[in-house]
Amino acid sequence: MPSPIRRLLTLGIVIGLAIGIWTQRSLLVASVQHVPQLGLVAALVIVGLIVGERFARAWMMRHAVGQLTHAEGFVVHDVGAAASYGLPAGGAIGAGLRYQIVRTAGVRTEPFLAGVTVFGIAMAASSWLLPALFLVIELATGRGTAVDGLLLGLTLLVPALAGLTWWSLLCSDRVFGRVVAIASWCAARAGRRIRVIRGFDVSERLASLRTQTRTSISRLPALLIGAVAAQVLAAAILFVALRALTPETRLDVVEFGQVFFLTRVVSSLAPTPGGVGAVETGLTASLVMLGVDAPAALASVVVYRLATFVVPIATGLLCWMVWHRRSVLAPQPADEATLEQVTGLLSPATVLPSGSAVVRSR
Numbered sequence: 271m272p273s274p275i276r277r278l279l280t281l282g283i284v285i286g287l288a289i290g291i292w293t294q295r296s297l298l299v300a301s302v303q304h305v306p307q308l309g310l311v312a313a314l315v316i317v318g319l320i321v322g323e324r325f326a327r328a329w330m331m332r333h334a335v336g337q338l339t340h341a342e343g344f345v346v347h348d349v350g351a352a353a354s355y356g357l358p359a360g361g362a363i364g365a366g367l368r369y370q371i372v373r374t375a376g377v378r379t380e381p382f383l384a385g386v387t388v389f390g391i392a393m394a395a396s397s398w399l400l401p402a403l404f405l406v407i408e409l410a411t412g413r414g415t416a417v418d419g420l421l422l423g424l425t426l427l428v429p430a431l432a433g434l435t436w437w438s439l440l441c442s443d444r445v446f447g448r449v450v451a452i453a454s455w456c457a458a459r460a461g462r463r464i465r466v467i468r469g470f471d472v473s474e475r476l477a478s479l480r481t482q483t484r485t486s487i488s489r490l491p492a493l494l495i496g497a498v499a500a501q502v503l504a505a506a507i508l509f510v511a512l513r514a515l516t517p518e519t520r521l522d523v524v525e526f527g528q529v530f531f532l533t534r535v536v537s538s539l540a541p542t543p544g545g546v547g548a549v550e551t552g553l554t555a556s557l558v559m560l561g562v563d564a565p566a567a568l569a570s571v572v573v574y575r576l577a578t579f580v581v582p583i584a585t586g587l588l589c590w591m592v593w594h595r596r597s598v599l600a601p602q603p604a605d606e607a608t609l610e611q612v613t614g615l616l617s618p619a620t621v622l623p624s625g626s627a628v629v630r631s632r
Contacts, residue, residue, distance in 0.1 A: 308573065312514035319507045320577045324348070324585070326500035330392065330493050334486065335385035337377050345589040346371050352586025355544035355579055371593060384482035391436065392493035396501055397538065398429045401531035407524050421532065440484055450476050505530050507577045508553070511570040512562065519562055529556045544579050 308316075324344065332343025346368050353364035365386070372382045402425040408414040409422065438445040454472045509526060512519070533552040540548035550571055557567035 308511065308514050312510055315510050316507050316573065316577060319503050319510065320581060323500050323503040323507070323578070324582075326496050326503060327351075330389055330496040330500070331385075333489055333496070334389040334392075334493055335372060335377060335382055336486075337381070338372070338375055342371070342375050345593055348582055348586035349590045349593070350586070351582040352584075352590070356583045356587075357543060360543055367590065380478045380482040381486070383479055384486040387483055388486045388490055388493060391432075392490060392497040393500075394432065395429050396494060396497035397531070397535055398425050400498065400501060401425050401528060401535060404524055404528035404531060408528055411524075418528075425532075425535075440480060440487065446476075446480060501531070501534075504574075504578050508570055508574040511573040512557070512566070515570050516562055516566045519566075521560065521562075525560060529560060532556075546579075549579075550575060 327347050328340060328344035330343075331347040332338045332340055335343070335346065338346065349371060350364035350368045353367055354360040357363055368386070369379075369382060402422055405414070405418050405422040405425065408418055439449065440446075450473050453476060457472045505527065508530065509521070509523075512521060512526075530553070533556045534549070537545045537548040537552040540546075542548065550568075553571045553574070554564070554568045557570070558564050562570075
């Protein structure tokens with residue numbers, strides 16, 4: 271998306287969010303008053319779910335990149351997530367920070383980029399396949415409608431097209447050759463203005479990245495399991511908060527899962543960092559449609575966002591500060607240093623959000 275359009279959309283969402291906060295200030299006050307009703311048991315369960323969700327994502331990053339300990343996988347993931355969630359253009363900044371960390375762990379550039387690519391593919395695929403699963407259950411039990419059938423087709427079509435695209439890039443020399451030609455032309459044009467890009471061998475780098483990605487793609491099934499686990503644990507945080515704050519409301523698990531994952535897919539397309547504004551509005555409105563009291567719904571979403579948005583920013587910032595203080599950065603070879611400066615041009619994290627490859631990751 272062109273930068274001016276992106277900025278305008280972001281500004282529009284921010285203005286809309288500010289107007290919504292002002293017009294719904296009474297609802298916000300009522301929702302804040304609901305949060306203390308969460309209770310100790312529910313709070314402890316939510317803390318356990320947060321730990322499990324962060325563990326799953328750290329395991330995925332470690333397994334995707336390779337040559338990392340679990341602690342390093344946690345640092346790499348959460349530092350990138352903190353940048354992506356908390357900063358404008360955070361995807362590119364997060365990619366650069368992740369690259370610095372893995373370089374000190376002895377990971378070469380191509381395995382890193384390939385690992386991040388496969389990680390994003392797994393997160394994106396799970397983001398679309400989970401709502402498809404709940405829609406299938408809804409239709410199989412006879413409660414589905416024609417709209418559910420259309421949504422099911424869409425949630426299956428997007429990952430299918432994405433899979434076809436990746437298969438073409440990795441397996442078709444003809445398609446890959448065209449991509450290399452376009453990338454080389456763009457690099458040549460950019461090199462007229464950006465000195466560091468001049469002399470950069472796009473063809474060689476892309477060929478190396480393609481070879482490494484072919485190797486890393488074998489990890490995709492395991493990463494899909496980790497991605498599903500992480501997203502289900504995140505959904506469980508909201509579900510537990512809802513049950514604690516609205517014990518009188520009986521939520522159907524299938525209906526909740528369908529609404530939750532569909533809303534997350536749609537809100538992840540918002541241009542704001544981490545989908546701020548879109549996620550809160552979308553989830554609250556969806557829960558109200560399920561019969562949840564509006565203040566309790568918003569209070570539950572606030573708890574969910576604290577767990578899945580604020581906590582990663584805090585842990586990522588802490589990880590970066592500790593790593594930056596303890597690490598002694600070794601000098602990098604000239605070619606790697608050059609690539610580091612243009613990582614934003616090649617890294618999948620520049621186009622995928624907090625954890626996704628087809629849609630923008632959170």
